[in-house]
Amino acid sequence: GQQLNQSxxxxxxxxGEDVSMNCTSSSIFNTWLWYKQDPGExxxxxxxxYKAGELTSNGRLTAQFxxxxxxxxxxxSASIPSDVGIYFCAGLSQGGxxxxxxxxxxKLTVNP
Amino acid sequence: xxxxxxxxxxxxxxxxxxxxxxxxxxxxQATTMFWYRQFPKQxxxxxxxxxxxxxxxxxxxxxxxxxxxxxxxxxxxxxxxTSAHPEDSSFYICSALDSNSNQxxxxxxxxxxxxx
Numbered sequence: 001g002q003q004l005n006q007s008x009x010x011x012x013x014x015x016g017e018d019v020s021m022n023c024t025s026s027s028i029f030n031t032w033l034w035y036k037q038d039p040g041e042x043x044x045x046x047x048x049x050y051k052a053g054e055l056t057s058n059g060r061l062t063a064q065f066x067x068x069x070x071x072x073x074x075x076x077s078a079s080i081p082s083d084v085g086i087y088f089c090a091g092l093s094q095g096g097x098x099x100x101x102x103x104x105x106x107k108l109t110v111n112p
Numbered sequence: 113x114x115x116x117x118x119x120x121x122x123x124x125x126x127x128x129x130x131x132x133x134x135x136x137x138x139x140x141q142a143t144t145m146f147w148y149r150q151f152p153k154q155x156x157x158x159x160x161x162x163x164x165x166x167x168x169x170x171x172x173x174x175x176x177x178x179x180x181x182x183x184x185x186x187x188x189x190x191x192x193x194t195s196a197h198p199e200d201s202s203f204y205i206c207s208a209l210d211s212n213s214n215q216x217x218x219x220x221x222x223x224x225x226x227x228x
Contacts (some may be wrong), residue, residue, distance in 0.1 A: 033216050035196070042205050042219035043156070088155060090218075098144060098209055100217065102155045 002027045006089050006103030013079055014111050019085060021106040022073040029091035032065050032072040033100070037086045046087075047074070079110050114140050116208050118220030125196065127228055132192045133223045135206030141186040142208035146217060147179070150203040162189040186211070196227045 006023045013019060023032070031050055047058050049065035049072060051081035058065055062075045072091075076083055089103040115138040123131050135145055143164045148156040160181055161169040168181035178200075180192040184204055189208075193200055207217035 006134075029217070035219075040203075040222070040224065042207075042221045044219070045216055048216050098217070099146070099158060099161065102157075104155045 002093060002101045004089055004091055004093070004101055004103040006106060008018060008106060009104070010107040010109070012109045012111065015081060017079055019076040019079055019083075019108060020073060021089075022071060023089035023091070023103045024071040025091060025101075026070065027093060028069045029089075029093050029101075030069065031092035032063070033090040033092070034061075034063050034072070034074045035088045035090060037088060037105075039085075043088060076108075079108075081112050084108055084110050108111050113213070114138075114208075114210055114213075114218045116206065116218045116220040116222055118206055120212075120223060121221060122226075123226045124226045124228065127197050129227075130192055131192045131196055131225060132190055132205055133206075135189045135191070135208065135220055136188045137208040137210075137218070140208075140210040140218075141142055141212065142189075143186065143211045145183060145189040146207045146209075147181065147191050148205045148207070149190075150205060150222075152203075156205060163181055164189075177223045193225065196225070198227045201227045202219075 004023045034046045037043045047063040053067045060077045085099040086105045090100040117133045117136045145162040147159045159174045162183040164183045172174045183189040205222040207219045
């Protein structure tokens with residue numbers, strides 16, 4: 001089945017640093033989504049990307065939809081302690097199915 | 113914004129008990145809802161797609177007789193874990209698609225199921 005390779009698996013950074021994580025796949029996706037999940041809660045949508053090459057920002061977050069439609073990255077600038085959590089990429093493939101494929105997540109720890 | 117309510121948020125019960133989890137879309141209609149399972153330190157794994165007024169579509173390896181799904185209205189889907197055993201302990205999360213919008217799935221806050 002389709003798989004998303006998300007990296008890195010975990011990151012330990014200092015407050016104020018920038019963060020970058022990415023997802024790649026051997027399959028084409030026509031939508032890329034980035035979610036954040038806090039412990040014991042459901043995922044919250046951060047950014048949705050619908051077009052190859054699209055670069056979208058949401059506050060300190062910036063994400064891009066790769067031109068090949070097989071990858072995406074998420075950047076967080078000037079990290080703060082509340083950025084701590086697990087970040088998931090998710091892809092929606094062609095063909096009308098609304099089923100999401102999730103990456104394995106990137107656990108972010110921010111040291112004050 | 114669109115809100116998905118999941119209830120209960122936490123369940124602890126004895127082995128052999130059946131447990132029902134509800135997923136409601138509070139301010140939109142959802143023809144399609146999804147049920148996921150998430151084990152500790154792992155990603156979300158899709159269990160089934162819940163379709164209003166018709167049978168759910170289960171992913172490979174998910175037992176439909178063990179995980180009963182009912183989507184009787186445009187705002188409610190239920191997942192019943194029948195005769196639950198300790199290995200069914202997990203975090204169950206639902207999501208819903210707004211039938212009148214092209215927005216991505218909206219997720220509930222999950223249900224922590226612990227079987228003793």
